Structure formats: C-alpha cells, structure tokens
Amino acid sequence: MFTLSAEGQELVKKELTRYETPYSAIIPALYRVQKENGWVPEDAVLHLSQLMNLPASHINEVLHFYTMFNKKPVGKLHIQVCTNVSCAMNGGRELADALCKRFNVKYDEVSADRKITISRVECLGSCDTAPMMQVNDRYLENLTPELAIKKITEMGG
Amino acid sequence: MQQTKLLSEHYDKPEFQNLDGYKKHGGYAVLAKALKMDPKAIIEEVKASGLRGRGGAGFPTGTKWSFLPANGEPRYLLCNADEGEPGTFKDRLMMERAPHQLIEGMIISAFAIGSKKSYIYIRGEYDYSIACVRKAIDEAYKAGLLGKNILGSGFDHDMDVYAGAGAYICGEETGMISSIEGLKGQPKLKPPFPAVQGYLRKPTIVNNVETLAAVKYIIRDGAAAYRKYGTEKSPGTKLFSVSGNVTKPGNIEVPLGISLKDMIEMCGGLKPGRKLKAVIPGGSSAPVLTADEAMKATMDYECLAQMGSMLGSGAVIIIDDSNSMVDLLDVIMHFYHHESCGQCTPCREGTGWLSKIVHRILKGDGEPKDIDLIKKVSEQMMGKTICALSDAAAMPAISFVTKFRGEFEQHLQKARTTSGGVAHA
Ligand SMILES: Cc1cc2nc3c(=O)[nH]c(=O)nc-3n(C[C@H](O)[C@H](O)[C@H](O)COP(=O)(O)O)c2cc1C
Ligand code: SF4
Ligand code: FES
Numbered sequence: 140m141f142t143l144s145a146e147g148q149e150l151v152k153k154e155l156t157r158y159e160t161p162y163s164a165i166i167p168a169l170y171r172v173q174k175e176n177g178w179v180p181e182d183a184v185l186h187l188s189q190l191m192n193l194p195a196s197h198i199n200e201v202l203h204f205y206t207m208f209n210k211k212p213v214g215k216l217h218i219q220v221c222t223n224v225s226c227a228m229n230g231g232r233e234l235a236d237a238l239c240k241r242f243n244v245k246y247d248e249v250s251a252d253r254k255i256t257i258s259r260v261e262c263l264g265s266c267d268t269a270p271m272m273q274v275n276d277r278y279l280e281n282l283t284p285e286l287a288i289k290k291i292t293e294m295g296g
Numbered sequence: 297m298q299q300t301k302l303l304s305e306h307y308d309k310p311e312f313q314n315l316d317g318y319k320k321h322g323g324y325a326v327l328a329k330a331l332k333m334d335p336k337a338i339i340e341e342v343k344a345s346g347l348r349g350r351g352g353a354g355f356p357t358g359t360k361w362s363f364l365p366a367n368g369e370p371r372y373l374l375c376n377a378d379e380g381e382p383g384t385f386k387d388r389l390m391m392e393r394a395p396h397q398l399i400e401g402m403i404i405s406a407f408a409i410g411s412k413k414s415y416i417y418i419r420g421e422y423d424y425s426i427a428c429v430r431k432a433i434d435e436a437y438k439a440g441l442l443g444k445n446i447l448g449s450g451f452d453h454d455m456d457v458y459a460g461a462g463a464y465i466c467g468e469e470t471g472m473i474s475s476i477e478g479l480k481g482q483p484k485l486k487p488p489f490p491a492v493q494g495y496l497r498k499p500t501i502v503n504n505v506e507t508l509a510a511v512k513y514i515i516r517d518g519a520a521a522y523r524k525y526g527t528e529k530s531p532g533t534k535l536f537s538v539s540g541n542v543t544k545p546g547n548i549e550v551p552l553g554i555s556l557k558d559m560i561e562m563c564g565g566l567k568p569g570r571k572l573k574a575v576i577p578g579g580s581s582a583p584v585l586t587a588d589e590a591m592k593a594t595m596d597y598e599c600l601a602q603m604g605s606m607l608g609s610g611a612v613i614i615i616d617d618s619n620s621m622v623d624l625l626d627v628i629m630h631f632y633h634h635e636s637c638g639q640c641t642p643c644r645e646g647t648g649w650l651s652k653i654v655h656r657i658l659k660g661d662g663e664p665k666d667i668d669l670i671k672k673v674s675e676q677m678m679g680k681t682i683c684a685l686s687d688a689a690a691m692p693a694i695s696f697v698t699k700f701r702g703e704f705e706q707h708l709q710k711a712r713t714t715s716g717g718v719a720h721a
Contacts, residue, residue, distance in 0.1 A: 144504055225383055
C-alpha cells in the first residue's frame with residue numbers, strides 16, 4: 140500500500156488542525172501524495188483515510204472532482220497545453236498536436252521512456268502570452284512548436 | 297490614450313512585491329488610517345464609492361457587505377482568486393506584482409465587516425501567485441500587520457491561502473465555499489446567500505481580488521475622488537485583460553466607460569491587413585458583440601448590459617476575420633461541458649448537447665435544424681439551475697448563432713454539398 144514519507148505524514152497532521160474543519164486538509168493531503176508519487180494511486184486514499192481519520196469514500200469523491208490530481212501515472216514532465224479560446228486563436232491546438240507527434244505519444248498517455256505526458260487543458264490565465272503551456276509547475280509562454288520542443292528538451296524531455 | 301494607473305501604479309517595480317518596497321510607496325498607511333475609523337464609516341464610504349464587484353457579476357460591494365447580520369456572530373471574508381473565466385489574467389498579475397496591496401485591502405475590508413478570519417482561494421495552477429501571496433502573508437505576520445492586536449488597534453485578524461485543485465466551478469462563490477470546506481466544489485442553492493449562511497454556515501463575504509484591492513484606494517482617497525474615474529453607474533478604474541488578435545495583448549488599467557475602440561488601439565490594434573470580426577467583452581460567458589456593435593460599445597456595466605452582453609471579469613477577447621465563429625463556439629462549448637459540475641440536469645445535459653451539436657456542425661455533419669436546436673436547448677438551460685454556469689454557457693451559444701447565423705449556415709451548406717445533397721446526421 141502507498142504510504143507517505145514520515146515528513147509527509149507530519150505535514151498532513153498539521154494541515155488537519157490548520158483550518159476550521161479537518162475536511163479542508165484533504166486537498167492539501169492529496170497534493171502531498173502527488174508530490175511524493177507523481178500521481179494519486181487508489182490505495183493512497185485508504186492510507187489518507189487512516190492517517191486523517193476521515194471516510195475513504197469522501198476522500199475519493201474529492202480526488203475525482205478536481206482535474207489537477209492525476210488518477211493515473213504521468214511522465215516526469217507533465218506538459219499541459221492550453222487550448223481554450225485565446226490560445227486556440229493563436230495556434231494552441233496545433234502546438235499540442237505537434238508536441239504529440241514530436242515526442243511520439245498520444246494525449247494523456249505516458250511516453251515509452253516515461254518522460255512525457257501531454258494533455259490539453261482549459262484557460263490557464265495567461266492568454267496574453269498565447270499560445271502557452273504549463274510544464275509541471277512552470278508556465279512557458281509565447282510559444283511556437285519549435286520553441287516548445289527546445290524548452291522541453293532542455294528540461295530533460 | 298494612456299492607462300490610468302490607480303491600482304497598478306507600481307506594478308512595474310519588483311520591490312513592490314516585498315513588504316519593505318511596498319511600504320516605501322505608502323504601503324499599509326491606509327490600513328493604519330482605516331483602523332482608526334468607525335467600521336460602519338468604512339462600509340458607508342465603500343457604498344458611496346459605488347464600487348461594483350470585479351469578479352463577474354458586478355454587484356455593488358458596499359450593498360453586499362450590508363447584508364451581513366448585525367449580531368456579533370463570527371463571519372468570514374473569502375477572496376476569490378480562482379480566476380478561471382477564459383480570457384482573464386488580471387488577478388494573477390495583481391497577486392504576483394502586489395500581494396501586499398491585496399492583503400492591505402483585505403484587512404481593511406475585514407475590519408469593516410468585523411471578520412477575524414479570511415482566506416484567499418487561489419486556483420491551483422497559479423503556483424507562482426500562491427508562493428507570492430504566502431510569502432507576503434508571512435511578512436505581514438512578522439510585522440504585526442496580521443494576527444493579534446494589529447498595529448495596536450485591538451483588532452485581531454488571521455489570513456491564510458487555500459489552493460484549489462483545478463475546477464472552474466470553484467470560482468462560483470458557493471462552489472468555492474464547498475471547496476474550502478473540504479467537499480466536492482459543487483455550488484449550493486441560494487438563498488441562503490453567503491452573507492447570511494456561507495462558509496461553515498456562518499455569515500461570509502466573497503469578493504474578487506481586484507474588488508478588495510480597490511477598497512484600499514477608496515479609503516485612501518475617499519469615495520468622491522474614486523468617483524472621478526468612470527461613469528455614474530460604473531465608477532472607478534478597472535483592469536482589463538485583453539487577448540486574442542491584437543498586436544500587444546496584456547492587462548491595462550483604464551477608467552470604466554472608455555470606448556472599446558480606444559481599448560483595441562491601446563493594445564496595438566489588429567494585425568496588418570486584418571479586419572475586426574467580433575469581440576467577447578467580458579470573458580467567454582459574455583455574449584459576443586459584432587464588429588459594428590464593438591465600435592459603438594463603451595466598457596462599462598450599463599452599456600454592455602444594454603447591448604445584451606456584460607462586462608463580466610473584464611476579459612476582452614478580440615477576434616479578427618481569420619477566425620471561424622463556428623470553431624470558436626465549439627471551443628467555448630467544449631469548455632462549459634467539461635466544467636459543468638453535473639448537479640443540475642439542464643446544465644449537465646444542455647452543455648453536453650450544445651457541445652455535440654456545435655461540433656457536428658463544425659465537422660460538416662450538421663443538419664439544417666441544428667441552428668434552431670442550439671437556440672432551443674440554450675433557452676431551456678436558462679434560469680433553471682443552482683448556479684449561473686448553465687446560463688453562462690447558454691448565453692454565448694445564442695449570441696453566436698444569432699449574430700453569425702450566416703457562418704453556421706455555410707457550414708451546413710458545405711455538409712449538404714459534400715454528402716451529395718443529402719444532409720446526414
Ligand atoms: C461559473 C462561475 C464562475 C465564476 N468564476 C469566478 C472567478 O473565477 N473569480 C471571481 O472572482 N468570481 C467568479 N465568479 C463570480 C462569483 O460567484 C462571485 O460573484 C464573485 O466572486 C463575487 O465577488 P465580487 O462581488 O467582488 O465580484 C463566478 C461565477 C460563476 C457563476
Ligand atoms: S448550473 Fe451546472 S455547474 Fe452550476 S450547480 Fe448546476 S450543474 Fe453545477
Ligand atoms: S486561453 Fe490559453 S491561457 Fe487563457
């Protein structure tokens with residue numbers, strides 16, 4: 140079964156008393172799992188349920204409501220290309236397609252070398268730098284396919 | 297035309313991010329002033345300023361605050377920094393360039409409404425904004441600007457950041473409340489309104505980042521000075537996020553009421569050889585304007601409402617003649633379908649149908665009755681649901697197919713000719 144590191148468990152316990160209700164600690168706890176594991180495996184829910192003394196069914200509901208929690212493995216670089224209006228108008232969809240082709244991977248799947256997952260996402264609040272994408276925590280802006288490929292390669296993709 | 301930088305005056309200075317730099321430019325002096333005022337007088341000043349919520353609905357802020365019950369029950373202040381409305385990127389700028397401006401505005405607002413605890417709910421993707429605001433809150437605590445007995449006033453206030461995890465619907469105020477409560481981020485039926493029963497069923501005020509930051513300037517300069525900007529019904533300045541087909545997209549701060557034409561020029565105008573086709577004036581939920589309408593529009597709540605659209609979050613998407621309106625509506629409908637939380641049948645099913653119908657028209661598989669079907673489905677989605685997402689999907693759909701009907705018909709025409717004169721489903 141997946142378990143958090145000792146440090147991770149400590150953090151989750153602190154979060155339990157940080158807010159007015161312990162339930163508010165679920166999102167921070169899921170973030171912690173994802174940070175340690177790259178994605179949130181099903182058995183992490185049981186682990187958190189025991190650790191936090193909250194119903195597993197509830198934690199599971201929260202997990203599945205939010206798109207930022209990966210419910211299956213992703214590559215080391217999670218590349219999320221915005222394809223909402225302003226980005227679509229400026230080549231965001233073509234950018235996403237070009238990246239899939241270059242890195243030989245289908246949307247939302249992990250590349251053979253485990254390095255890359257490419258997803259299409261909704262507006263990331265950086266429409267003035269369209270087209271843009273988020274790679275893990277980082278925003279990369281004003282892209283062309285060539286520039287995006289160069290940056291991904293620099294990041295180890 | 298020049299920008300009018302009231303809130304954004306110092307955004308270009310990196311030092312404005314930190315407490316020391318912020319203080320150099322008068323930071324927290326307004327808080328000191330406010331803490332000596334009668335809280336009721338602050339609410340009156342905000343009411344007199346005519347400030348309207350900058351998050352989308354444009355509701356008068358002072359009026360919202362006065363809906364709080366008068367008893368001493370605990371109450372919460374929640375800052376809405378979920379910024380998910382497609383086209384909007386102003387709150388991010390404010391949190392990254394001036395986190396203390398938001399915090400100062402929030403403490404003043406909290407003092408006015410008698411709240412001892414506030415949260416800033418920031419969308420999870422905004423990693424850098426979250427880091428900037430967290431750091432600024434730490435600085436404020438260390439300097440005695442948060443916590444017990446702020447600046448010796450006897451007023452206590454705690455503030456924290458809560459990071460969302462990817463859901464547009466958590467920008468809707470009751471969805472946001474559910475999310476902070478540790479539930480699925482689903483909206484709740486109103487009434488009761490949050491001011492009466494919000495976070496943990498306690499009285500709660502939800503305001504947008506820009507609204508709370510503006511409060512600082514209203515208290516600094518007074519309501520009358522604030523009203524010198526803007527129009528009678530839309531006082532003050534506003535940050536607009538301008539994107540799409542302009543040569544210099546970005547955030548600009550201008551008085552409400554300037555012409556959309558001037559705004560486009562301030563953002564570098566269109567690309568050479570291109571013609572304006574349409575403008576979405578207030579985020580993707582706002583009904584689209586034709587080029588003719590756009591040339592007559594002024595950017596204030598009343599003019600856009602009168603044109604059947606809305607100012608919304610101030611996200612202005614400029615669309616030139618290189619775009620297909622069918623294609624753009626397809627993108628927008630896909631978004632609402634993806635983001636519907638699924639609680640209400642008209643929204644869950646309606647957004648699904650709209651997305652499907654528009655997509656088949658785009659792909660050349662539409663049927664002649666589809667345009668009217670889009671209207672019919674949209675009409676059935678309005679005013680029937682727990683929150684306004686359903687309307688927010690229906691309104692742009694109706695506006696696109698009504699104002700650009702010709703383009704939709706052309707797609708259907710193409711479908712008929714390419715399939716040997718027989719429309720196929
Ligand atoms: C579907 C939906 C999404 C919304 N998203 C946001 C948002 O991202 N940010 C925001 O400030 N308000 C958003 N709102 C509006 C909020 O419900 C609320 O009216 C606002 O935060 C109140 O603050 P204000 O009065 O300062 O504008 C949204 C509303 C709806 C119906
Ligand atoms: S209108 Fe849509 S998004 Fe809003 S509560 Fe109902 S189903 Fe959810
Ligand atoms: S549309 Fe791509 S960041 Fe907003």
